[in-house]
Amino acid sequence: MKFKFRHADKIVGLFTLVALLLLVIITVFAGVNNKWFxxxxxxxxxxxxxxxxxxxxxxxxxxxxxxxxxxxxxxxxxxxxxxxxxxxxxxxxxxxxxxxxxxxxxxxxxxxxxxxxxxxxxxxxxxxxxxxxxxxxxxxxxxxxxxxxxxAGGDAITDILTDLPEILDNLNETIVSIGNLTSSLETGIKGEGNDAFSSTVRNIEDISSGLDRSIRDVNDVTASLAALAVELEDPTGLVPTLLDPNGSLDTLLNDDNVLWDHILSILVQLEGAMAGVNSLSASLAGISPQMALTLDETIRSLKEAQKVMEGLQNNPLLKRGISKETVPENPGADMREDEF
Amino acid sequence: MVETFGRHIRQSLGQLSYAAGFQLFLFKETFNFLGKRRIGLRVLILQILFTGVEALSIISLLSLGIGAVIIIQGAQLPDFLLGEQLYRILIIVIARELGPLLTAFVIIARSGSAITTELGNMVVSHEMEAYLSVGIHPVSQLGVPRLIGMSISMFLLTVYSNVFGLLGSLTVSSIITRVRLADHLSALFANFYLVDIVASIAKSFVFGIIIAATSVYYGFSVSGAITEVPVKTIRSIGVSIVLCVIADGIIILLTMLVTA
Known part of the structure; x- marks a missing residue:
């Protein structure tokens, strides 16, 4: 009889026991490592x-x-x-x-x-x-x-990796803010927005246009100065004539202050007139609110009157409207006007 | 044509009905066998010897080789050997899938075909009538010990297959990564869950029952001619493989439902 048939029971028993033992070992080790118990x-x-x-x-x-x-x-x-x-x-x-x-x-x-x-x-x-x-x-x-x-992190890289989620969150928020700022800048530069930046841009535009005007004025002044310089260079011109020792200016300057005093008295009179004008304008300014109020009330009253008129016009009982006003005849006057 | 189709359907239904009845009788006799275990115990022991012990060498070698090959091929992928995923992949591939399925294929080719051929030849040589003449039902005497023996052998061989497969892969992995085998084993056990062990055991028993029941059925379905035997054997192998793959899919689905 062959060995394996003679010892079949033992061989099968060993085969089974070893397999079961292996299974138990795997299960126990897996259980211990996974803390099943x-x-x-x-x-x-x-x-x-x-x-x-x-x-x-x-x-x-x-x-x-x-x-x-x-x-x-x-x-x-x-x-x-x-x-x-x-x-x-x-x-x-x-x-x-x-x-x-x-x-x-x-x-x-x-x-x-x-x-x-x-x-x-x-x-x-x-x-x-x-x-x-x-x-x-x-x-x-x-x-x-x-x-x-x-x-605490062991090194810089560990620290960075630990804080990475928070850093990424902050970065996301920053990117969103930059996006919003960019869109605000775009609308602001176009002058379409209602925020402070847009109004500042609009003000800058106004200032630029004002500056343009000022530069034009300066240019005009410069042109005048240039013309004056030309006049000064001309010996037969108006300015050298005025500055001549026998000219009008010399006469004005050497008249024992007669002209000066006269001008001064005119200026004093003008000052008095100006003070009067000032007091007049101050009193006008004082009554201007009352005048404005009166005007407002007048306008309101006229509007009310207009409404009343409109109501009367639309009233079916008054369809015929207001009867025509007849002017009474004055026979006496006629008589007086008669030609005899 | 309609008549041919109808006859074909009727025959198929008849065969299906006969197969269902045969399997019911086989399982009923199996429960009876467990109650009076002395009858056919020798056949059971010999079945485990032929199916289990004799297949151990080929299963061990195959599992060791496949475990090693998985690591060698996987090592070409970046970071395959470095992460915790390695252990889960090995457990899922070897313990839950490849171990039971590979063992089943080897058993189908070795023992399933042998059972069908043996029983078919016994039918041809009228040995079944001899059993019946002395009052022993051949299914109880020949079929049941083979069913139980094959199921037990399949379960035991799957355990060996898993152990050798995992050992082979971890040995090669420790050679490549220069990590101690003990550390690898510790990490492997830490990733071994109860569901892995239960799924592997369930598959091994189910595959064993499927292979044995199919082989026994096709062995007994030989009607008398010796030329039927190889035909039935080939059909038995094909049907066993298909049924094992279907059962594998169903068990995977059940496992997913349980773990979800």
């Missing part, structure tokens, strides 16, 4: 996107795996609900103000979530508690205000 404390969190999240990914605390992601779902507000559990061994580390972080790696997001425990002393958070993520405002504030136990 460890009690778990469940928590929930909220993310804005499921990118980088997956069921079964680890939850780490300073590099140690302390839990796993149990479930990911999209809620009614288009946010991502995340259910995860922490092994009971690490439950005492999950304090109030704890935050969940999805770190950025060199090749995209990391393979595990990071948990920053809160710095508040007290009992650990109970089963089912909500722990915010850094993708929520609450989580960001907790990290910014340093209320969490956040590990």
């Amino acid at each position: 460890t009690k778990k404390i469940y928590f929930t969190s909220l993310f804005t996107s499921a990118d980088g999240l997956k069921v079964g990914m680890g939850v780490n605390l300073r590099g140690f795996q302390i839990g796993r992601v149990k479930n990911i779902s999209l809620n009614a507000d288009n946010r991502v609900d995340l259910d995860f559990y922490i092994y009971v061994t690490y439950h005492d580390r999950i304090l109030h103000d704890s935050v969940l972080v999805l770190p950025s790696g060199l090749l995209g997001t990391s393979a595990a979530l990071e948990l920053y425990p809160g710095l508040v002393e007290g009992p650990p958070l109970p089963d089912g508690t909500f722990i915010p993520s850094t993708q929520t405002v609450e989580g960001k504030m907790l990290v910014k205000t340093r209320r969490v136990d956040r590990p």
Whole structure:
């Protein structure tokens, strides 16, 4: 009889036992590594996107795996609900103000979530508690205000990678602001907007046109000066004649102030007249509001009268209108006008 | 033409009905066998010996080779050997898919065809009548131990296949990446989930039952001519492969539904 038939029972028994032993070893090792037999404390969190999240990914605390992601779902507000559990061994580390972080790696997001425990002393958070993520405002504030136990980065690159999500958020906001500013500049330069920049641009345009006018005036003055210079150069011109020692100007300057006194008296009279004009204009300014009021009232009254007239015109009882006014005849006058 | 088509349909329905009845009887007898285990135990042991032990060498070699080839081919992809994904890929490909399916194909080719041929030849040589004449139903005596033996062998061989496949891939990976095999194994176990183990075991048992039931059915379906035996054997192999692939798809869907 062949060996294998003679010892068939033993061979089959060994074959079966070894296979079962291997299966048990695999199951036990997998169970121990996955902590199948460890009690778990469940928590929930909220993310804005499921990118980088997956069921079964680890939850780490300073590099140690302390839990796993149990479930990911999209809620009614288009946010991502995340259910995860922490092994009971690490439950005492999950304090109030704890935050969940999805770190950025060199090749995209990391393979595990990071948990920053809160710095508040007290009992650990109970089963089912909500722990915010850094993708929520609450989580960001907790990290910014340093209320969490956040590990210091080992090097500059690690620090940058840790802060990368926040930096990217800020960058996005800056880009949006630049976009808005650019569009404002475009509308402002066109002078179409209603903001301060647009009105400033419009003012600059007005100032430019005013400047143009001033430059034209300056040009005119310059032309006059040029003409004066030409006159001065001409020995038979008006200016040399005036400046001649026997000319009119010399006569005016050497008349013992007779002309000057006369001009001065005229100026005094003019000053008095101007003061009168001033007092007149001041009194006019004083009564101008009353005049304006009176005019307003007159206009309003005329409008009312117009309405009344219109009403009377449209009144069916007065269709025939106002009877024609007859001028009474004066027989006496006629008589006087008669020609005899 | 209509008459031919109708006759064909009637024959197909008749065959289907006969096959269903045969399988029901086979499974009923299997439960009976488990109740009175001493009957046909020797046949069961020998079936595990032929199907399981004798196929161990080829299954081990094949699994080791395929595990190694996956790593060698995968190493050409960037970052394939560096991330945690390596372990999940190995577990899904080897433990959940390739291990049970590859083992099933080997068993179909080796033992399924052998069962059909053996039973077919016994029918041709009127050994079935001899069993019936002494009051033993040939399906109970010959079919049931083969069904149970093949299912157990399939399960045990799948365990070996998974172990050798994963060991082969991790050994090659540790040679390429210079990471210790123990570290690789630790990471592998950390990525091994209960669903992986359950899916692999479920597939192995289902494939074993499918191969055995198909092979036994086609063996007993030989009606008398010796020329029928190879025809039935070829058909048995084809049907077993198709049914195993369909069952694989159904189990994958069920696994996805459970894990979703």
